[in-house]
Amino acid sequence: MSQSQISEDTKYLFKRDKTWWVKLAVPRPLRGELGFDLRRSLHTDNVEAAREARWEAIEEFRSRFEQAMAQQGGNAAAAVMDPVEDSDRAVQARDGVRKVDQHIVEIVSDSGEGAQKCGQVLGLVSGKMGNGVWTVEIIPAEIQPPARERQGASGIRVRMGSKYMTNMGDEADIVVAFNEQVLYSRISNHAYRKGTVVLLENMWAEDPDPKIREQYKEALADFEAQGLVVLELPIQEECLKLVPDPRKGKNMFVLGMLCSIYNRDTEIAKNEITKIFKKKSEKVIKINHDLFDAGYAFARENINYAFEIPAAKEDQLKSAVVMNGNTAAGLGVMASGIELVSMYPITPATSASHYLAEDFHLTGGFVHQAEDEIAAIGFAIGASYAGKTACTITSGPGMALKTEMIGLAIMAELPLVIINVQRGGPSTGLPTKVEQGDLLSALYGIPGDSPKIVIAAATISECFHFVVMARKLAESFRTPVIMLTDANLGTGVQPIERPEVTEEWFAAPLDQSDWDPEVAPYDWDKETGLSERPIPGMRGGEYILTGLAHNRNSKIAYDSVSNQEGMDMRSRKFAAMSATMKPPEIHGDPTGDLLIVGWGSTLGAIEEAVDRARAEGQKVSCVHLRFLSPMEPGLKEIFAGFKKVMTVEINYSDVPGSSPLITEDTRRYSQLALVLRAQTLMDIDCWSMVPGHPLQPGTIHKVIDSRLAEMKGAEACSA
Template sequence: MDKHTLDVLDSSNGHGTKQRNKIDQAIVEIVSDSGEGAQKCGQSLGQISAKMGNGVWTVEIIPAEIQPPARSREGASGIRVRFGAKKITNMGDHAGLVVALNEQVLYGRLRQNAYKEGTVLLIENKWATDENPEIRRQYAEALTEFRSEGFDVREIPMETECLKLVMDARKGKNMWVLGLLCYIYDRDMELAEKQIHLTFRKKSQQVIDVNINLLRAGYQWAEDHLDVHYEIPPMKVTDDQEVMNGNEALSLGIMAAGIELCSMYPITPATSASHHLAEHFEKVGGVVHQAEDEIAAIGFAVGASYAGKTAVTITSGPGIALKTEFIGLAVMAEVPLVIIDVQRGGPSTGLPTKVEQSDLTAAIMGQTGDVPKIVIAAATIEECFHFVILARKLAEAFRTPVFLLSDANLATGVQPFKRPQINRDWFSLPIDQSAWKEGIRAFDWSPETGISKRPIPGQRGGMYTLTGLAHDENSKVAYDPEINQRSSEARSRKFAAFQKTLKPPTIHGDPEGDLLIVGWGSTLGAIDEGVEMARDQGLKVSSIHLRFLFPFEPGLADLFARFKKVMTIEINYSDTLGDPMITPENRRYSQLAWQLRARTLVDIECAGNVYGQPLGPGQVLEIIKKQLA
């Protein structure tokens, strides 16, 4: 079978047979009202599958409210799990099988185009006999509608079956569903039971036993009643693997970088990284400071860093807006600082729980005055870990704030990756308290590179007053206009020097062709997979994925020249040519496209939207086809 037209579970394969059908991959969703444990169920399925050697990607489906009204269409809470015989790098396009604890939440997902004709919908049937006639009517109407649209609807007596084992089916139904899915996808039940032990390790043995019974009952029921049964062969993985989400990877990266302080203010979707840190940071000598606001959070980090303690501040869009003035100060006064932005939909409060890559321009240029700094973006969960270490080192080497961009897709996505081999060089060194070398000034900018070494409080003879005012080499306030020009040149030159150390990006596909796709951030997996699908169809398309957004990796203009067309695919807003009001002159481009156009003088096309959803490979294929039509 072709590796990119994978056989996703649908009604056309598996009916009327008890035989296990071998398939390459599956996309499963579990959706429910908030608080019914769908995410725990999906995470467990992901973990079990990863342990069985499958490639896995899971992504949470999060409503905006903590506890939306029950059975509301917009309140869908849940999880998507994509697993397969190969490495899985993104959430894919349409789910093949969905478990729904009520029928209404499916509407919200249908609107997001998450399913297609033939998708198997396993729906809790207790609503058919609900005492409320309105609910019975809704249920009947929905099922008729789903069937008429070509979905393979199965009514499952989840509540009835669970009530045979527990008093309150709301607690525990998720593990019954896990059992059901374990049968359908032929999961290793021993691993599944181990997973329950792990999930409920802080609970009593009784709770563990009940959940294992539910798991087994779900499995048994599926075996007795369902005709869908699949096998997904494992990959050959030899390395030790870690499985975690992007925010956990950021947190572990912070610890691995030897950072000693994380100063933050609660904000979605960045906060879960701080939760993880708050639980474990102490073990590696760090402390989380929850500040009184976003401004204080970065101010505290800047203060700590000035005093020689490595610091990070972590936030999302609105937090970046508030931190703007301090970022300017850190640039002006050359304070090393790691700023992590787990992007969400914007502007303003925007879409707090949804996926967007809209902070690129703000990161690169969002402060007043001339504010050069390093901006990098993680493309995978593994990079969320390693890029914090990179960011910390760059911040210190170039005496600068470094932006590390992640997004809601990476934050909640879970994927196994090679276990990092801990390296002592990752950790920051204890602060230098030796006497400052006489004759070296506080900003002794190298004429070639603009780089200077900074004194740390405690270093005898290094005393200086850091200032956000224009200043000379001694950090003395500049009254001479020539000084501001000179110091601005030095601060800019650092990044030209840094860019000289970078390599051109590697091309995925042929080094020349009809179309080059340029991506950045969490879209890597979807773009690569979409490009492969297009190449399998004979299209001459390649892709590159940028990790360094400021400065860019070198050689881009030369690379672009070998393709007839170059375009970015991004999850942010762009005007579409062809819209009535849009002309080449007034068109607004996606953010990377804008930067690339300005910095390479190449006529870069772009495709961007703000539906708030992760990019799917099918979407990428469609965009490519449209460009090359």
């Protein structure tokens, strides 16, 4: 029997679990009264029996339509879904298109329903249309959490704007939810506000399981109490008209809906769909195009929201590439001339290696998946010792395991790039979520004096460029370089300016010229501590590298003079590097009431918050540190221009007063604050939290306002 015959034969029928159901769409004028469709179980798993039984139900449904028509006088008005407006940013339900400068959409579902793919395409299409875009995946910690699990939300957030987007923004404006339960974890993450519109799959309302029907009902009431504007939509049912199992394909229908709401270019969208399924058959591509078209048409007819986000001309990229921070780091590895990445799987860092495993061969590189984290860095160290440029990519727990090896690389002065895509800690912590908790361990987490270079990327673009810089720094200063990124940058996707890679970025070819045997393997320059290193294969340079205390000839030396000299020389390199650096740029005025200091992925949110506060007349500025060791110079002078200096970080700090035991004396500071206090001897305050999600600009804005108000209050008191 051919495919088309099957689909003819299941007209009005669909299967849920093993049971056949019949359903009939309700004509539009009656939907306010009867819902989107009438349906009923046929209590059989036999398709033949279902075919027989359906006609009786269809007849009955039709007669109900006639009755309803008659009651309405045959000219019932279309049911208008009119949401409540609770805030000035609320989405308006009006005919006609509303212009906005930015909008945030979330698509949430159970794992495996393709919500992420749907959002990725929406982001790509928006990027192609010249919008600024930031997308970030919502990832459950488990691979296949049970269906309809509150904590199992899987999905994606897409922030689209007229200008270049630098962060994931505040609460979402529109959410598409494949079931009601997954919304709960997003609500508890403060992802939504009053007035956020929820486009909700309504199939659960009539689920055969009474428990599910009850959950759905309760959730609707909860959402209403939260101020969410819920629009129940028959997404499943509409998809069933095209495919037998909408679990696959519903995402394309939703993409069509969203492309209609945001007036996205359908040609671009369909091209992207073709690309996704390019390895599949024409038929698969067609059915997904059909689902997209159906979603688009459905939204045009049934959803009364339409927005336009015009692309700002001044913010256009010359030539954009779209990627997340982990892929950017992978590409940075390739562009830097690194030829070996040695890794062990760890969330959220692994996707960088996944990408490299696919494309690294294009620049002649190789990804080694080691037997453990220690072997991963050991392998990279071996390659580096042998003159090859190497890198290891990991996350917090992996860093902990690598500490002894990092110490060896410091002691033996081996160049090495270590990328730490930070997650929440301590211990296994929050594997998929963001935290900036590894700053202190990157700086100090190795026994003995172990100075090294530590840099932190603040943007997705920097995830790329900083690897190129890290490789050069590692070789110039004969040291490991730790590059910190985090889950926010690692999984955030946006269009960035395409890097123009030049051959100077690549590492120099392996030097195998003769070594002057008179020159020691650690021929330290007394002032800078810098030295050249012999590479195996160089005649005359033979030396035995050792992790033991050693003199400039790399001979084991336990005497005090040699030990002191070795420590001095290894430390002096960083003073030498510091001497080449410039102070960081201040965002805002160079003087004022409050200076926010940040590092890493919070850049976009902090600057957006500072811009908002400044627009309201607040005297607030911010600086963002990229170099954590050695630190950028001139910080004391910058800090002196402000009445108060405060770091904003995503790591733990005690909130004074949160317990009677937490006082100014006992309070533990956030990580950068602690370092800055030690470095500058200034009274640097901090505000930090560990929510497991990126900081929202709105949250930081509130913190700025409240700190400024506190300062004013204190001034008034003292006056």
